[in-house]
Amino acid sequence: MIDEQKLQQTLRGFASDRDWEQFHSPRNLISALNVEAGELLELFQWESKNHIVDVNEPETRQKVEDEIADVFIYLLRIADKLDVSLENVAIAKMKKNAEKYPIDKSKGKAVKYTEL
Amino acid sequence: MIDEQKLQQTLRGFASDRDWEQFHSPRNLISALNVEAGELLELFQWESKNHIVDVNEPETRQKVEDEIADVFIYLLRIADKLDVSLENVAIAKMKKNAEKYPIDKSKGKAVKYTEL
Amino acid sequence: MIDEQKLQQTLRGFASDRDWEQFHSPRNLISALNVEAGELLELFQWESKNHIVDVNEPETRQKVEDEIADVFIYLLRIADKLDVSLENVAIAKMKKNAEKYPIDKSKGKAVKYTEL
Amino acid sequence: MIDEQKLQQTLRGFASDRDWEQFHSPRNLISALNVEAGELLELFQWESKNHIVDVNEPETRQKVEDEIADVFIYLLRIADKLDVSLENVAIAKMKKNAEKYPIDKSKGKAVKYTEL
Numbered sequence: 001m002i003d004e005q006k007l008q009q010t011l012r013g014f015a016s017d018r019d020w021e022q023f024h025s026p027r028n029l030i031s032a033l034n035v036e037a038g039e040l041l042e043l044f045q046w047e048s049k050n051h052i053v054d055v056n057e058p059e060t061r062q063k064v065e066d067e068i069a070d071v072f073i074y075l076l077r078i079a080d081k082l083d084v085s086l087e088n089v090a091i092a093k094m095k096k097n098a099e100k101y102p103i104d105k106s107k108g109k110a111v112k113y114t115e116l
Numbered sequence: 117m118i119d120e121q122k123l124q125q126t127l128r129g130f131a132s133d134r135d136w137e138q139f140h141s142p143r144n145l146i147s148a149l150n151v152e153a154g155e156l157l158e159l160f161q162w163e164s165k166n167h168i169v170d171v172n173e174p175e176t177r178q179k180v181e182d183e184i185a186d187v188f189i190y191l192l193r194i195a196d197k198l199d200v201s202l203e204n205v206a207i208a209k210m211k212k213n214a215e216k217y218p219i220d221k222s223k224g225k226a227v228k229y230t231e232l
Numbered sequence: 233m234i235d236e237q238k239l240q241q242t243l244r245g246f247a248s249d250r251d252w253e254q255f256h257s258p259r260n261l262i263s264a265l266n267v268e269a270g271e272l273l274e275l276f277q278w279e280s281k282n283h284i285v286d287v288n289e290p291e292t293r294q295k296v297e298d299e300i301a302d303v304f305i306y307l308l309r310i311a312d313k314l315d316v317s318l319e320n321v322a323i324a325k326m327k328k329n330a331e332k333y334p335i336d337k338s339k340g341k342a343v344k345y346t347e348l
Numbered sequence: 349m350i351d352e353q354k355l356q357q358t359l360r361g362f363a364s365d366r367d368w369e370q371f372h373s374p375r376n377l378i379s380a381l382n383v384e385a386g387e388l389l390e391l392f393q394w395e396s397k398n399h400i401v402d403v404n405e406p407e408t409r410q411k412v413e414d415e416i417a418d419v420f421i422y423l424l425r426i427a428d429k430l431d432v433s434l435e436n437v438a439i440a441k442m443k444k445n446a447e448k449y450p451i452d453k454s455k456g457k458a459v460k461y462t463e464l
C-alpha cells in the first residue's frame with residue numbers, strides 16, 4: 001500500500017520550506033516529469049543485441065531506482081496540484097483500455113487501437 | 117492509500133491476456149512512459165500569459181486525467197518488472213534531495229544543486 | 233545553408249571510429265533524441281512569472297547551444313540512417329500543416345487541428 | 349544543402365499569419381519539440397526481437413517522415429528565436445564530443461564519458 005497523501009504532504013512541505021511553490025505550476029511539474037522520464041530512458045538508450053542493461057548491477061540499480069523515484073515524485077506533485085487520485089484515474093483508464101483493446105483483436109499485436 | 121500490488125496484478129493480467137509480455141521489457145515500458153509524459157505535456161505546451169489551460173473545464177480535465185493515468189500505469193508496470201517499491205524509492209530519494217538542497221541555500225532558487 | 237551531407241559524413245565517421253554503429257539503430261538514436269530534447273527542456277522547466285531564463289547570459293547560452301546541438305546531431309543521424317532528407321520532409325509537412333490549420337480558422341488559437 | 353534561413357522565414361510567416369507568435373516562446377517551442385520527439389519514439393516503442401518496425405512499409409514510412417519533420421520544424425523555430433546557427437553549434441559540439449570520447453577509451457563502449 002502506498003500512502004499517497006503522506007508522501008504528497010511531505011513533498012508539499014519540501015517545496016514550501018524552500019519557497020518553491022512559485023515554480024510548481026502544473027505545467028512546470030509536467031515539464032520536470034518529462035525531464036526525469038528522459039533521464040530514466042537515458043540509462044537504457046543504447047540497449048542492443050550485445051548490450052543489455054544489467055539492472056541488478058548495484059550502481060546501475062541505484063540509478064534506475066533514483067530516476068523511477070524522480071518520476072514518481074513529480075507525478076505525486078502533479079496529482080496533488082490537480083486534485084487527482086492516481087489510483088482512481090488509473091482504474092478508470094484501465095477500463096477504457098480494456099474496451100479499446102479487446103483481447104481477441106489485440107492478441108500478440110503491438111499496434112495502436114486505431115489500427116486494430 | 118494506493119493498492120500498488122493489486123493494480124500491478126491487474127496490469128499484469130491485462131498484458132498477459134493479450135500476449136503482450138513479449139513487448140514489455142523494462143526498456144520498452146520506459147519508452148512508453150516517455151511517450152505518455154509527452155502527451156501530458158502536449159496539453160500544456162502553448163501555455164502563455166494570455167492562454168492558461170483551464171484544468172477544470174470537463175473535456176480538458178478528462179484528457180489530463182487520462183494522460184496522468186497512462187504515466188502512472190506504465191510506472192507501475194516498470195516498478196513491477198524491476199521489483200521496485202515506488203514508495204520506498206520515493207522516500208529514499210526525498211532524503212537525498214533534502215541533503216542536496218539544504219533549505220538555507222536553495223530557498224527561492226530554481227537552480228540545480230550543482231549550482232547552489 | 234547547412235551542409236547536411238558533410239555533417240552526416242563526419243558523424244558517421246565519429247560513430248564508426250568508436251565502433252558505435254552497433255548501438256545506432258534508428259530506435260536507439262530516436263531514444264537519444266528524446267533524452268537530449270529533455271535536457272534542453274530542463275534548462276527552461278521552472279520558468280515562471282518571476283523567473284525567466286536569460287538566454288543571453290553566457291553560461292546559460294552555452295548550455296542551450298550544446299543541447300540544441302545534441303538534438304540536431306541525433307536528428308541528422310536518424311535522417312542519415314533512414315535515408316530521409318530533412319529539408320524535403322519539412323517542406324512536405326509544412327504543406328500538410330497549412331491545410332490542417334487554415335488561417336481563418338486557426339488565427340490566435342493554440343488548439344489542435346482536430347478541435348478547430 | 350539545407351536552406352535553413354528560407355525554411356525559417358516560411359515558418360515565421362506561418363506563425364505570424366496565424367497570430368501564433370504569442371505562443372512561440374523558446375520554452376513553448378522546446379516543449380513542442382519534446383512532444384514531437386515523443387511521437388517519433390511512439391512508432392518504435394514496442395520494438396522487440398520478434399517485432400521490428402519496417403521503416404520501408406509505405407504507411408509507416410510516411411508517419412516516420414512526418415514526425416521527423418515535426419521535430420526538425422520546431423528545432424528550426426527554436427534556432428531562429430534564439431539566433432542560433434544549427435550548423436555552427438553542431439560543429440562546435442562535435443569537437444567537444446571528440447575530446448570527451450577519445451577513440452581508444454570509448455571504442456565499442458556505450459557508456460557516458462564520465463564513466464570511461
